Amino acid sequence: MIKLQYGRMLEDGLDGGLDGERGISRARLADLARRFAGVQGEVRTRRAEGGYGFYELVDQPHAVKEIRAFAEGMGQAHDHVLVLGIGGSALGTKAILNALRPPGWNELDDEGREFFPRLTVLENIDPVSVAAALRRIDPRRVLVNVISKSGGTAETMAQYLVVRQWLEAQLGDAASRHIVFTTDPARGALREVAARDGIATLDVPPAVGGRFSVLSPVGLLPAALVGVDIVALLEGAKRAVRRAESDDLLKNPAALHAALLWAADTWHGARIHVVMPYSDRLREFAEWYRQLWAESLGKRLDRRGELINAGPTPVAAIGATDQHSQVQLFMEGPYDKAITFIDVGEPEEDVPIPERPDLPADLAYLPGHTLGDLLRAEREATSAALARMGRMSMTLRLPRLTAATFGELLMHFQIATGYAGVWYNVDPFDQPGVELGKRLTFAALGRPGFSGERLAPPPAGDET
Secondary structure: OOEEEOHHHEOOOOOOOOOOOOOEOHHHHHHHHHHHHHHHHHHHHHHHOOOOHHHHHHOOHHHHHHHHHHHHOHHHHOOEEEEEOOHHHOHHHHHHHHHHOOOOHHHOOOOOOOOOOEEEEEOOOOHHHHHHHHHHOOHHHEEEEEEOOOOOOHHHHHHHHHHHHHHHHHHHHHHHHHEEEEEOOOOOHHHHHHHHHOOEEEEOOOOOOHHHOOOOHHHHHHHHHOOOOHHHHHHHHHHHHHHOOOOOHHHOHHHHHHHHHHHHHHHHOOOEEEEEEOOHHHHHHHHHHHHHHHHHHOEEEOOOOOEEEEOOEEEEOOOOHHHHOOHHHHHHOOOOEEEEEEEOOOOOOOOEOOOOOOOOHHHOOOOOOEHHHHHHHHHHHHHHHHHHOOOEEEEEEOOOOOHHHHHHHHHHHHHHHHHHHHHHOOOOOOOHHHHHHHHHHHHHOOOOOOOOOOOOOOOOOOOO
């Protein structure tokens, strides 16, 4: 079970907290707890009205059965999975692979991967990256998972057209047997193509948006194909949902996390929210968090339609690597950051630091410890040093990094985002700013129905 340690968000934190001058006061923490009743009530009302659909993903036995059957059947016929998607259709899959499969997965031989396939995610339309991926993958042994809820995502559909031609050049009419679509259950271009060409499909639940879809077939199918225990993943997520039922803010970790970050932003100007796991295996998770927090909370208008141009800026960092880059800014720069450290507990394996007879005296403190000991010491020292400088932080502690705890971590952040939407009074499930860019792209490429949109050139002369 995940634990949230938040004393170092408070001006008089009890676990080596701040300097007594900065941070959230105990009185204001009590105020947040009183106000939480209204926040919790609003979330429950919106859930009852069909919003917050990602909560329901913890109970999807039909989808799990379908995914496992596919993975154990058609999935076993391939030694490479190629995922085509962007944003929420890609970041979650990368986070799961990074967290729950051995490092360097695609570099391992068949035995090292326990004969599960390699996995490549094409999340961009950079032609150099796409061409390189298609050169190194054998089309005869690949399963292509095209992920687009709408079936009309320009980048993903462009990838699909390129990859479909690549498959057909080698496989002819058999190409369609190497493709599976994850898309809306009833609508969109991919549904039309699937019906016409007999392509296998999995459903994205209509009530679940892309950046909240990692625990839907969007993320579960690729996870199952590479041997991740998706049942354990969902069991962990269910634990986060159960804990979010508490009406006591201090016993509801996802709600408390959201409330403290909102308070740090609104009351103390900490508008930059850093997630800093001390594990390379959570590097892609931090990238997934960036989209979730930014796209959900960065909004021009509030729920009343009033102009606010609000939203915190998420930053991804990795310990201990970023102690030698970003932490200098966190420590001595503006007081505009609140940091969430993530501690994954005991590593699955550790590496002892060996003794050497010729070791200089200045390095004698290292032997007798392990790399894991050093990493833990660096995380705690960084947190304590930030607190001494009056910088707010909290720590999410996982007992170990497993499918269950990672599922809980994913759902924890999704639930926290939903609560934060209420605190900020914005809709955390739309993305109107992204839609404008899409419309201008469609117009520039001549898509029918978008000819009225004008893509203005940059001002003449402003170039050097």
